[in-house]
Amino acid sequence: MRETQAREDICRVGRSLYERGYVHATAGNISLRLDASDGGGFLITPTDACLGSLDPAKLARLDEHGQQLSGDRASKTIALHRMIYGAAGQFDPETRCVIHTHSTHCVALSLRTPLGDEPELLPALTPYFVMKVGHVPLIPYHRPGDPEAARCVATTIERYGRAGTPIRAVMLARLGPTVWHQSAAAAMATLEELEETARLVCLTPVAPVPLSDAQIEELRQTFGARW
Numbered sequence: 001m002r003e004t005q006a007r008e009d010i011c012r013v014g015r016s017l018y019e020r021g022y023v024h025a026t027a028g029n030i031s032l033r034l035d036a037s038d039g040g041g042f043l044i045t046p047t048d049a050c051l052g053s054l055d056p057a058k059l060a061r062l063d064e065h066g067q068q069l070s071g072d073r074a075s076k077t078i079a080l081h082r083m084i085y086g087a088a089g090q091f092d093p094e095t096r097c098v099i100h101t102h103s104t105h106c107v108a109l110s111l112r113t114p115l116g117d118e119p120e121l122l123p124a125l126t127p128y129f130v131m132k133v134g135h136v137p138l139i140p141y142h143r144p145g146d147p148e149a150a151r152c153v154a155t156t157i158e159r160y161g162r163a164g165t166p167i168r169a170v171m172l173a174r175l176g177p178t179v180w181h182q183s184a185a186a187a188m189a190t191l192e193e194l195e196e197t198a199r200l201v202c203l204t205p206v207a208p209v210p211l212s213d214a215q216i217e218e219l220r221q222t223f224g225a226r227w
Helices: 003-019 078-088 104-112 127-132 147-162 184-203 213-223
Strands: 029-033 042-044 060-062 068-070 097-100 169-172 176-181
Touching: 003 029, 003 042, 003 097, 003 184, 029 078, 042 078, 078 097, 078 147, 078 176, 097 184, 104 169, 104 176, 104 184, 127 184, 127 213, 147 169, 169 184, 176 184
Parallel strands: none
Antiparallel strands: 029 042, 029 097, 042 060, 060 068, 097 176, 169 176
16 A cells, blocks of 8 residues: 555544544544555554544654654554554454544443453344454453553454454453454444444343354355354
């Protein structure tokens, strides 16, 4: 992806997420991994930036080691983003974009979901959640920017990938979802489906019944769902 286009994509997606309430104030961050032909490295939103009013020229440009080259000071989550690219790239080599938000309904669910041995934010509730999002492991709370959170996320990505169910999202307890995909548009679509499913659960007065094993298997066979 050309750097100019990447800068425009980050700003376009940030504005869209802000205008539709997926982020607020200065919450959330977006990064894109650049191809080697464009010098490699990353673009990421600046720290404390409002995603609704990003300036393409002020996005932080970092090299492949995470060292800043230009732009405003990079978001403190760059360590998390870089570890996601490294871990997810083992199973989805075309991973190019990471988005983190504080989406309301996802955070609300994380406040009431117990942390068990293999906690996940949501069961298989709708066909499009299974097809477009997949498993969403719940990561125990760490302070924002804690390097241990990044290591925990990377370990979780590798564990699911080795089990044959590569993931595209995790939920940071009390903070918000982090999703990744091959483009900014695809990552945003994953986030939208995740938050919409969480909203449905929050609006449902009783615990919804998940899809059956047979129904999930049909989605695997028909659409290649990774569940």
